Amino acid sequence: MFKLIRNYREFTAAGGHCDRLPIMVAASSSIQTATSGKVWFWVGVGVFVLAFVIWFLSWTNGPLCDPNSPFQGHGVWHLLSAAAVGCLYKYFRAEEGTQTT
Numbered sequence: 454m455f456k457l458i459r460n461y462r463e464f465t466a467a468g469g470h471c472d473r474l475p476i477m478v479a480a481s482s483s484i485q486t487a488t489s490g491k492v493w494f495w496v497g498v499g500v501f502v503l504a505f506v507i508w509f510l511s512w513t514n515g516p517l518c519d520p521n522s523p524f525q526g527h528g529v530w531h532l533l534s535a536a537a538v539g540c541l542y543k544y545f546r547a548e549e550g551t552q553t554t
Contacts, residue, residue, distance in 0.1 A: 490547020497540030504533030 511517040511526020518526065 490544045493540045493544035493547060497537045497544060500533055500540060501537035504530050504537060507533065 507517065507526050508530040509515070511530065515526075517524075
């Protein structure tokens with residue numbers, strides 16, 4: 454899930470500008486686990502549950518319902534739901550090659 458950069462040369466080649474090493478860099482496209490993508494399924498479920506909670510709290514007269522606020526619960530719900538669909542896409546792509554006949 455993360456790539457550990459062990460030296461300064463690797464870090465600067467990746468575009469970093471920090472002197473603290475080792476640095477953890479997210480590399481979501483290179484997740485290789487023994488679970489064959491099941492991580493993506495559970496991340497997608499978690500993101501969708503969070504989206505549902507925000508959607509529920511942003512109903513009319515709800516605690517997140519404020520039409521004058523730049524933070525709109527309904528918009529956040531759309532973004533999180535899209536992220537959940539993206540996670541499920543990654544899950545199904547990872548599971549594609551694991552079928553046995």
